[in-house]
Amino acid sequence: MESTTTESCSAEEEDSSDSEVACLMRVGKKSEWLRLFGNTEVTVGRGVNVTYQLLSASCPLMISRLHCTFKKRKDDGQWTVTDKKSLNGVWVNGNRIPADEAHLLRLGDSIQLGVPVMGSKVEFDYVLVQQPLKDIKLHLAKTHKEGATAAAITESSKRKMTMEEDEPSTSKPKLYRRSSSDKSLAKACPPPLKKCQLQQSRSQPEETGSRYSSFFFPKTVCRYSQNILLLREQVDDTQRRVASLEGEDQQGDPLVRERVQELQSQLGTLRGKMHQMETLKKSFSERRWPEKTQQEEQMRQQLNDALQEQKKVIVEHALSRQAFEKILSAKNKELEATKEEKERARAQKDEVVTQMTEVLENELQCIICSELFIEAVTLNCAHSFCSYCITQWRKKKEECPICRQAITSQSRCLALDNFIERMMENLSLDVKEKRQSVINERKGERCVWEFVRFVQIFAQEVCLCC
Known part of the structure; x- marks a missing residue:
């Protein structure tokens, strides 16, 4: 994680060491605390023009370019945080705050930027505190000059990796002139690989090895491969320049010989760096491969367990369905039996009524009118x-x-x-x-x-x- 502050904010750090200042204390770390300046708006994000630049080691897009802002209200001196429509949001005490709305903060509130990755804890987790400057000065984030320098080196390295040879550049490289009469042979010095980029590639697996999961294993290997390709391009370019200058060395120009020696020295340095990068890539792959295999085996075992559990649930549902079907069949049989009994009872009743009607017609009928007796x-x-x-x-x-x-x-x-x-x-x-x-x-x-x-x-x- 890199952090930068503006020059105005750096000047404010020269205040009295006994005065209490507001600060975002990083949870689980004794460094990279973010001081909040009361006379200016504090901006946080992964962009360049922010007060504090936060770069996630596990997920580069976890923090937005302008993630959020902190501002002190003039009327009551309370601090507020505003989510600037970030992708992963700002979480205060476990609740995500609405975008573009100033949310009031109190001392002791938990402020989380982003969300957890792969079941781990939130990477940028802070607590709002107010302590004397002398007690927290050693824990504060880096100043603007240090952060700006690192950011410039990183940005320059990214541009070098994507630029073509024939693309015009805003900076003019130093030309090694052969002579005043022949300026067409003057060529730019090949851009050496940035030390910051190589050191970052070498130190990154050591610093973050314990935190990276197998999910980021392909990304790290890809980063090593990109660095190796960049070094190979520079080696090939240097070899072409050496071959071109060696063909002109017959004229005996000392400048050309000096240039050839410099290019050969750079060529040896680049080859050494490329060999070192390949060694790092190989060692990282060998170290990470067993962990990846083990995690894949664990995931496979978890998947098998989940499938077995799902099969058990399906079997239980099938048994429950069979039992329910048996109960339903028994109820249907009882209903059919009840219907049959009702039909028999109705038939018996009709038969009795028919017999009664016959008895009435035969025994209780008037012989004169052939009707049942009336009075x-x-x-x-x-x-x-x-x-x-x-x-x-x-x-x-x-x-x-x-x-x-x-x-x-x-x-x-x-x-x-x-x-x-x-x-x-x-x-x-x-x-x-x-x-x-x-x-x-x-x-x-x-x-x-x-x-x-x-x-x-x-x-x-x-x-x-x-």
């Missing part, structure tokens, strides 16, 4: 008829329609009427409606007959009076 009447000979039917019969004959015995008396049979009415409740609706229509019809005829009888009696009385 049953029993004669002196013990035969029963409808009251209406026997009345109409006696107008013609005074003898029993069945046995022809003389009728001397008749009486209502209420027990027979009640029995018929109770039995009618279990008969069909058509039978009930038919019986009710017959009853209504006979009531109407009885009323008419009584009215005619009344008129006849009234006429006889009138005749007697006259």
